[in-house]
Amino acid sequence: MSPRHIGLAAAIMALASVATGASAQQAERKGIPAPPGHVFKTIISGYEFRSKETRTLQDDDLENPGFLAVERAADLWKTAEGSEGKSCMSCHGEAEKSMKGVGAAMPKWDDKLKKPVNLEQRINICRSEHMKAQPWAFKSQALTDMTTFVRFQSRGMPVTAKTDGPMSPWFERGKQIYYTRYGQLDLACESCHERNNGKFMRADFLSQGQTNGFPTYRLRDQRLVPLHERFEGCMFDVRAEPFKPLSDEFIALELYVAWRGIGLPVETPSVRN
Amino acid sequence: MKAINRRQAFALGGGFVMLTLMPMAADAEVANDAAKWIEKFTGGKDPAKGKVSLDLPEIAENGNTVPLTVAVESPMTAESYVKEIMIVADGNPNAGVATLSFTPLSGKAEAAIRIRLAATQNVIAIAKMSDGALFTEQKVVKVTIGGCGG
Amino acid sequence: MADKPRIKLPKEAAKGEIIQIKTLVSHMMESGQRKDAQGKPVPRKIINKFTCEFNGKPVFSCALEPAISANPYIQFNARVDEEGTFKFAWTDDDGTVITAEEKIALKA
Numbered sequence: 346m347s348p349r350h351i352g353l354a355a356a357i358m359a360l361a362s363v364a365t366g367a368s369a370q371q372a373e374r375k376g377i378p379a380p381p382g383h384v385f386k387t388i389i390s391g392y393e394f395r396s397k398e399t400r401t402l403q404d405d406d407l408e409n410p411g412f413l414a415v416e417r418a419a420d421l422w423k424t425a426e427g428s429e430g431k432s433c434m435s436c437h438g439e440a441e442k443s444m445k446g447v448g449a450a451m452p453k454w455d456d457k458l459k460k461p462v463n464l465e466q467r468i469n470i471c472r473s474e475h476m477k478a479q480p481w482a483f484k485s486q487a488l489t490d491m492t493t494f495v496r497f498q499s500r501g502m503p504v505t506a507k508t509d510g511p512m513s514p515w516f517e518r519g520k521q522i523y524y525t526r527y528g529q530l531d532l533a534c535e536s537c538h539e540r541n542n543g544k545f546m547r548a549d550f551l552s553q554g555q556t557n558g559f560p561t562y563r564l565r566d567q568r569l570v571p572l573h574e575r576f577e578g579c580m581f582d583v584r585a586e587p588f589k590p591l592s593d594e595f596i597a598l599e600l601y602v603a604w605r606g607i608g609l610p611v612e613t614p615s616v617r618n
Numbered sequence: 619m620k621a622i623n624r625r626q627a628f629a630l631g632g633g634f635v636m637l638t639l640m641p642m643a644a645d646a647e648v649a650n651d652a653a654k655w656i657e658k659f660t661g662g663k664d665p666a667k668g669k670v671s672l673d674l675p676e677i678a679e680n681g682n683t684v685p686l687t688v689a690v691e692s693p694m695t696a697e698s699y700v701k702e703i704m705i706v707a708d709g710n711p712n713a714g715v716a717t718l719s720f721t722p723l724s725g726k727a728e729a730a731i732r733i734r735l736a737a738t739q740n741v742i743a744i745a746k747m748s749d750g751a752l753f754t755e756q757k758v759v760k761v762t763i764g765g766c767g768g
Numbered sequence: 769m770a771d772k773p774r775i776k777l778p779k780e781a782a783k784g785e786i787i788q789i790k791t792l793v794s795h796m797m798e799s800g801q802r803k804d805a806q807g808k809p810v811p812r813k814i815i816n817k818f819t820c821e822f823n824g825k826p827v828f829s830c831a832l833e834p835a836i837s838a839n840p841y842i843q844f845n846a847r848v849d850e851e852g853t854f855k856f857a858w859t860d861d862d863g864t865v866i867t868a869e870e871k872i873a874l875k876a
Binding site: 395396397402548564565566618 | 675677679680682683684685762763
Binding site for chain 2: 822825832
């Protein structure tokens with residue numbers, strides 16, 4: 346290497362270390378050891394990739410804006426709706442007891458429908474079949490609030506994902522989607538979240554793309570955002586035609602990405618960018 | 619030297635570009651009405667530096683929700699207390715952010731709020747004491763937009 | 769949309785103690801800068817004032833502009849000289865007022 350080229354290389358190295366080290370959020374990120382055969386060595390929650398100020402917002406239940414949703418849904422839980430005159434409480438009693446662990450193990454296999462069902466879908470199945478009430482629209486405040494409230498009952502519990510048996514083809518489909526490049530920008534989930542987490546993509550700091558905190562209060566949107574809306578947003582951002590929320594594709598992806606975060610504590614309602 | 623490909627060049631340049639992407643407030647052809655807000659609050663008097671501590675992140679996670687804490691040293695007695703603290707942002711469409719009013723019953727002249735910042739800019743706090751004295755502090759907050767869905 | 773405000777303060781304080789009060793209220797704080805799908809500006813609708821009184825005496829208040837984030841968080845302090853009731857009020861541009869109150873006791 347000629348001296349001129351060494352100088353240039355050194356300059357580029359310096360620039361690179363400034364660029365990628367800019368946020369001073371390098372190396373020392375807390376995570377959990379991944380099980381053998383997992384994609385990651387250490388599984389790290391999105392919490393660890395956000396700024397100190399954002400983490401502070403999540404840490405205090407009063408400061409955490411996601412709790413406005415938890416409170417609203419706590420009232421909704423007791424409200425009778427539909428022709429059966431039932432509320433969630435009529436069948437499920439106190440959510441703190443009956444819903445503990447439920448949100449940590451989604452999506453779950455439904456034997457009647459012969460497919461996995463996630464939390465939003467489960468809530469609407471309960472509403473239409475047992476309460477004979479109108480199902481809530483995806484992205485509606487009521488559905489997002491209730492999903493947050495139910496998942497919150499699992500806060501601190503480890504994420505689990507059943508990927509064998511009838512779930513196996515769904516797991517494989519989710520994995521396939523994760524590694525497929527989409528859109529005009531020709532990027533796959535793994536392009537950012539597996540190969541480049543811990544680095545900046547223009548002005549965004551990339552995490553491992555874990556889902557243990559969803560629905561999450563996004564500072565950008567100043568409201569809670571459900572998982573499939575985020576999936577949809579990501580696909581939109583790479584200029585692809587997104588799959589529809591609650592579609593088979595996103596359910597498969599939800600299952601696969603839950604596995605990628607296996608063991609992480611549920612953080613709902615989390616606070617993210 | 620091995621040529622770097624386009625992808626590597628973007629990766630290298632990306633972080634560096636981030637900080638220069640957003641225009642500094644002074645860059646805008648149209649400065650906002652910060653001067654008017656300040657003039658109205660101070661009555662034209664120049665505030666002194668000191669006594670005010672303004673806590674803001676150096677780089678905002680997201681410009682839509684930026685936590686801010688402001689505190690002013692004062693005994694907060696009926697004889698000597700902080701009456702008001704005005705916060706303005708000189709790069710937003712409108713400079714006004716909030717005017718905080720205290721009484722001796724506040725105990726401490728300290729408050730925390732969350733603000734919206736449209737771009738990298740100065741956030742300025744001016745405190746008005748019960749005897750009319752004025753103190754000020756300001757901080758630059760870097761606001762980045764873009765990346766992916768950012 | 770009058771959701772219950774969330775408020776945190778201690779249940780009791782020593783006489784003369786300065787306590788910290790945290791408040792959070794649900795509100796879109798529509799800034800008036802956004803445009804709808806047709807390109808028409810969405811009108812401003814924010815909480816423009818917050819007040820806190822204790823036993824009828826003013827403690828802290830603030831005037832808010834559209835630059836305040838949605839779901840306004842306001843944290844401040846109060847000196848507790850006697851037991852009593854804090855009254856909080858958030859005023860919307862349209863004149864509606866959201867209110868809440870919290871009692872505090874004096875430590876023996």
